[in-house]
Amino acid sequence: MITRFFKQLTVWKSIGILLLLAGGASTILRFSQGLGASTNLSDEFPWGIWIGFDVLCGVGLAAGGFTLAALVYVFNLKRFEPIVRPTILTAFLGYILVTVGLMFDLGRPWAIWHAIIMWNPHSVMFEVAWCVMLYSTVLGLEFAPVVLEKFKMHKTIKILHSISIPIIIIGVLLSTLHQSSLGTMYLIMPDKLYPLWYSPYLPVFFYVSAIAVGCAMVIMESFLSSRAFKRSIEMHLLMDVGRLAVLMLLVLTIMRALDLVDRHVLGLLTIPRMETYMFWLEVVVGMLAPLVLLSMKKVRQSETGLFTSAVLVIIGFVMNRMNITITGMEAWAGKTYVPSIPEFSVTLGIVTLGFVAFYYIAKYFPVFPPEHGAADGGAHTPDQDWHGGMNESSRATVHTVR
Amino acid sequence: MIQKKAMLIDITMCVGCNECQKACKVQNKLSDVEEKKLSPTAYTALSEYDGVFVRRQCQHCEDPTCASVCPVGAFTKTPEGPVVYDVEKCIGCRYCMQSCPFQVPRYDWESLNPRIYKCILCADLVKQGLPTACSEACPTGATKFGNRDELIAEAYERMKAEPGKYVDKIYGQKEVGGTSILYLSGVPFEQLGFKTTLQQTPLPALTWNVLSKIPNVVAIGGTFLYGIWWITNRRDEVRQYEERMKNNGHDQHDAPGH
Ligand code: SF4
Ligand code: SF4
Ligand code: SF4
Numbered sequence A: 001m002i003t004r005f006f007k008q009l010t011v012w013k014s015i016g017i018l019l020l021l022a023g024g025a026s027t028i029l030r031f032s033q034g035l036g037a038s039t040n041l042s043d044e045f046p047w048g049i050w051i052g053f054d055v056l057c058g059v060g061l062a063a064g065g066f067t068l069a070a071l072v073y074v075f076n077l078k079r080f081e082p083i084v085r086p087t088i089l090t091a092f093l094g095y096i097l098v099t100v101g102l103m104f105d106l107g108r109p110w111a112i113w114h115a116i117i118m119w120n121p122h123s124v125m126f127e128v129a130w131c132v133m134l135y136s137t138v139l140g141l142e143f144a145p146v147v148l149e150k151f152k153m154h155k156t157i158k159i160l161h162s163i164s165i166p167i168i169i170i171g172v173l174l175s176t177l178h179q180s181s182l183g184t185m186y187l188i189m190p191d192k193l194y195p196l197w198y199s200p201y202l203p204v205f206f207y208v209s210a211i212a213v214g215c216a217m218v219i220m221e222s223f224l225s226s227r228a229f230k231r232s233i234e235m236h237l238l239m240d241v242g243r244l245a246v247l248m249l250l251v252l253t254i255m256r257a258l259d260l261v262d263r264h265v266l267g268l269l270t271i272p273r274m275e276t277y278m279f280w281l282e283v284v285v286g287m288l289a290p291l292v293l294l295s296m297k298k299v300r301q302s303e304t305g306l307f308t309s310a311v312l313v314i315i316g317f318v319m320n321r322m323n324i325t326i327t328g329m330e331a332w333a334g335k336t337y338v339p340s341i342p343e344f345s346v347t348l349g350i351v352t353l354g355f356v357a358f359y360y361i362a363k364y365f366p367v368f369p370p371e372h373g374a375a376d377g378g379a380h381t382p383d384q385d386w387h388g389g390m391n392e393s394s395r396a397t398v399h400t401v402r
Numbered sequence B: 001m002i003q004k005k006a007m008l009i010d011i012t013m014c015v016g017c018n019e020c021q022k023a024c025k026v027q028n029k030l031s032d033v034e035e036k037k038l039s040p041t042a043y044t045a046l047s048e049y050d051g052v053f054v055r056r057q058c059q060h061c062e063d064p065t066c067a068s069v070c071p072v073g074a075f076t077k078t079p080e081g082p083v084v085y086d087v088e089k090c091i092g093c094r095y096c097m098q099s100c101p102f103q104v105p106r107y108d109w110e111s112l113n114p115r116i117y118k119c120i121l122c123a124d125l126v127k128q129g130l131p132t133a134c135s136e137a138c139p140t141g142a143t144k145f146g147n148r149d150e151l152i153a154e155a156y157e158r159m160k161a162e163p164g165k166y167v168d169k170i171y172g173q174k175e176v177g178g179t180s181i182l183y184l185s186g187v188p189f190e191q192l193g194f195k196t197t198l199q200q201t202p203l204p205a206l207t208w209n210v211l212s213k214i215p216n217v218v219a220i221g222g223t224f225l226y227g228i229w230w231i232t233n234r235r236d237e238v239r240q241y242e243e244r245m246k247n248n249g250h251d252q253h254d255a256p257g258h
Helices: A002-008 A011-033 A049-061 A064-074 A078-105 A124-150 A154-162 A164-184 A202-228 A235-262 A274-295 A297-301 A303-333 A341-364 B019-027 B065-069 B095-099 B123-127 B133-137 B148-161 B204-211 B214-247
Strands: B005-010 B045-049 B052-056 B075-077 B083-085 B143-147 B181-184
Touching: A011 A341, A049 A078, A049 A164, A049 A202, A049 A303, A049 A341, A064 A078, A064 A124, A064 A164, A064 A202, A064 B214, A078 A124, A078 A202, A078 A235, A078 A341, A124 A154, A124 A164, A124 B204, A154 A164, A164 A202, A164 B204, A164 B214, A202 A235, A202 A303, A202 A341, A235 A274, A235 A297, A235 A303, A274 A297, A274 A303, A297 A303, B005 B148, B019 B133, B065 B075, B065 B095, B065 B204, B133 B143, B143 B148, B148 B181
Parallel strands: B005 B181
Antiparallel strands: B005 B143, B045 B052, B075 B083
16 A cells, blocks of 8 residues: 555655645644744835735636637637646636635735725725636636546536637636736836836736746646646647747847837946846846747747756746846845745645646546547647537537537 | 824934934833834934934825735825834835835844834824924924924925025925925935935826726737637638538538527
8 A cells, every 4th residue: 555655656746745744734824823834025115925926826827718719719719729728727726726826925914804895996906806706707618527527427518518608708808807906916116116117017917927937838738737747738828828928038138128218218228236147137038038039939839848948938937027026126125035944835835736736637527638549749639528618609610518 | 184294303403312212112112222223112313414413213104105006905095194114014025115205114134923013193183183203302403393384484484584594405395296294404304315316196096097097908918819719710610610511511611500
């Protein structure tokens, strides 16, 4: 018994279990001793990685969901259908985990429902809270057919199909609003946020970078799933997703450059201080490098090239959000902030939870299209029982459940 | 109309006796130990810069950032001027702390039932037409309570009466659109730890400019997305229809009507 248990325990699984245990211990610390004991937050530095990573990055990394939903159902690019379900699942899990992370960070989590009845339409956070609530519901509806299919509840699926287009359009709108609003949250701190990051265009930057990282996440997740589930990779699709990512990166790079010129802060790019280094690191590693790499057809066509570029985009995105929440705030706060070990372990624990949940859901529910033999090289034609999402209007390419 | 109240703090008159903090602690029933920094138990505190004393507390902004950002509206600017906080609403997100341009709100980090603490300009007293506890306690008149416009006029008079004594600025008159706490100083404000680069218009307008566009984004975005969907799907329908026609041997090429 026990030896069998240890034989099955691979390296990744052990790491996962360790991270979950550490996260669990920190959870106990957080909820029994409070934020003071578990975090390095302070009156000068009230927001740390639980907001910077768990919330800001979490929401952004889940942006693949609305991007692909828009491509497939609104723009009718049905060839992307085979990767819609895993992406929606990632997004759905992402939003659930963002909410979990928020519960750690809120000082009075039991009062979170106040946002539903105590309105302050002037508050960006109020708007984000509403969008996230509604969009999580939308994602739930978008993913529901997968669960319903498993239990053969075809009638309910049919009802969902009939309202799918409005739901998907609402989802895209909600995402547009709150992805950009996370940037709007910082507009009210023009004196606090270091000028290399503060820009009146933060909402636009947040939106465009979210789409770019959404694409990168689709690529990364397809690679990881192909390893975990020993599936072939949909390279032809991922190459196109990479092209969308490169387009977004290009737009982002041009806008950010023009914005620096416009605000007359180019001089800051050369003064030797922490912010400058972090800015360059973020821009070169996370924006310019993947931009150049993904522009090359050779890179897009190679599995390693595509995967590496996607990882760079994700790193760049995370660095951008962390620079805005931490690096860019330190000068004004007059204090440095390094996350505490419990802060790190809660964050890592939440990420691990996401991987574990994805693994088991993908294992037991029809998330991926069934494979048609080994020789098929990734070009799947969805079979009778499988179709990408909840939309029915695509009779030409996809069979719907009757 | 209710007169806007304010406090004029003349730094040149402050002797650093700390009576304001003591009175504040009594008024708000806070622990009576002397504190040098704002904290959950010190809504006002003195900082010293080479023998010059500056008392700090919430500025009671005319258009408060804290009230604008709070998702549940826990902060309110009362008609008399004080910015007050309602713990019953607060969810503890700390956006108010993160965005206050004067770094004022304090948090109860050790507590499992934390809340925000800050000066409330003795809102209850002020509502009854009474002065704040600290201004009553101040032995030198360095802290003076009164109507905001009258205090501003008085500040200008003091500057005129003794040329060269003060720097040419009333801190709080214009900062972030004006505040209910006004300062006069003989030393440049930036040397006393004041943020002197703040913009002169209210900060909440920065986010409201964007937020108020949401209805447009929804309307235009919704129409746009629906339009795209309609066009792309119509193309499909037409193609299918044509295929069907061909298969059926018809040579009629009309698109299906809706
Ligand atoms: S100083 Fe800060 S806490 Fe006080 S009213 Fe202004 S924004 Fe609010
Ligand atoms: S911590 Fe409380 S008072 Fe401050 S913004 Fe959040 S909910 Fe409002
Ligand atoms: S009571 Fe008046 S003189 Fe004493 S510290 Fe306060 S402001 Fe200064």
